[in-house]
Amino acid sequence: MSKSYVFCDGKIVDENEVTISIRSKAFNYGLGCFEGIRAYWNEDEKQLYGFRLKDHYTRLLQSAKTLNLNIPYSVDELSKFTVELLKKNQFKQTTYIRPVVFDGGTDINPTLSNAEPKLIIYCQPMGKFAGKNELSVCISSWRRLEDTMLPPRTKPTAAYLNSALASLEAKQAGYDEAMFLTADGHVCEGPGENIFIFKKGQLITPPPSDNILEGITRDLVMRLGREELGIEVVERSIARTELYASDEIFFSGTAMEVTPIVKVDNRIIGTGKQGELCKKIKELFFGLTTGKNPKYSEYCTPVYR
Ligand SMILES: Cc1ncc(COP(=O)(O)O)c(C=O)c1O
Structure with a gap:
């Protein structure tokens, strides 16, 4: 395997040189937050494009602030480090980038002190994440964490135990993935994905x-639905049984990209195959992530110049 470089303590280093204490609060208590970003490879141009780097790093800094872990970098600096890291690793394929901000403290208290906030960034090649083109999901018996318990909008590392338990339950029951309800019973999201339903246009x-x-x-x-397809896009609570009556359902997410859900709780959704809307959204999505659509070029940061 070729050498892997990571960003740690303000510089790019060989991954083998990085160590984290077994006493780390990040390891013991999950005191941290993270991002998941993709860089898309464009074979025609032989170019790698970091996708929406600024948006991901804006969210990371907001997450870190919520957890009182303030790292001394701006969105522009973080985007620049990421481009340098991808270049150093010489990736020539679609790649996943994982920045993690964590409490570097090693004392036994599960407290967030901001005394030692740390940032690491690593990356690895990533093709299709779902492993399947169409998914069957079940409603999890685990409910999504509430904002009053643990802030869901910060991508906190500890929250992914909630996700992992839901995924485990779904897979053990023979489904591809889980879907969470909120504590009050509304459709929420997948373990690492948002949900869309398409119903009556x-x-x-x-x-x-x-x-x-x-x-x-x-x-x-949402932007593609409104601007490119001219359909009405609505943000509102969804009841569980609305899922069964939907014409189409799909997941969206950086890792999952746009992936259709064709069965929920063993009920067939729509025709039981990927729907026309999902197909169109996917075509638009993959047409712009590789920098081929000038209207969306501000989302794509070239790595090799
Ligand atoms: C819980 C959760 N919901 C939704 C998403 C999708 O978010 P994004 O499209 O920013 O990757 C993710 C992935 O980061 C996630 O972990």
Whole structure:
């Protein structure tokens, strides 16, 4: 395997040189937050494009601030480090980038002190995440964490235990993935994805007040629906049984991209195959992530110049 470089303590270093204490509060208590970003490879141009770097780093800084972990970098600096890191690793394929901000303290108290906030960034090649083109999901018996318990909009590392338990339950029951309800029973999101339903000509997605992460892909899907397809896009609470009566359902997310859901709780959705709207959104999405659509070029940061 070729050498892997990571960003740690303000510089790019060989991954083998990085160590984290077994006493780290990040390891013991999950005191941190993170981002997931993609860089898309354009084979015709032999170019790698960091996708919506500024939006992801804006969200990371907001997350870190919420957790009282203030790192001394701006959005522009973080975007620049990421481009340098991708270049150093010489990636020539679609890549996933994982920045993590965590409490570097090693004392036994599970407190967030801001005394030692740390940032690491690593990356790895990532093709299709779902492993399947069409998914079957079930409603999880685990409910999504509420904003009064743990802030869902910060991508806190600790919250992914909630996600992992839901995914485990779904997979053990033979489904591809789980879908969370909120504590009061509204459709919320997947373990690492937002949800859209298409019904009677409207594209509907739960609002931020239903404890979702305000996904960057979700934002793009809403824009594509409105601006490119001219359909009505609505943010409102969704009831569980509305899912069964939907014409189409799909997940959106950086890792999952746009992936259709064709079964929920063993009920077939629409025709039981990827719907026409999802197909169109996917075509638009993959047409712009690789820098091919000038209207959306501000989303794409070239790595090789
Ligand atoms: C819980 C959760 N919801 C939604 C998303 C989708 O967000 P984005 O499109 O910004 O990747 C993610 C992925 O980061 C997530 O972890």
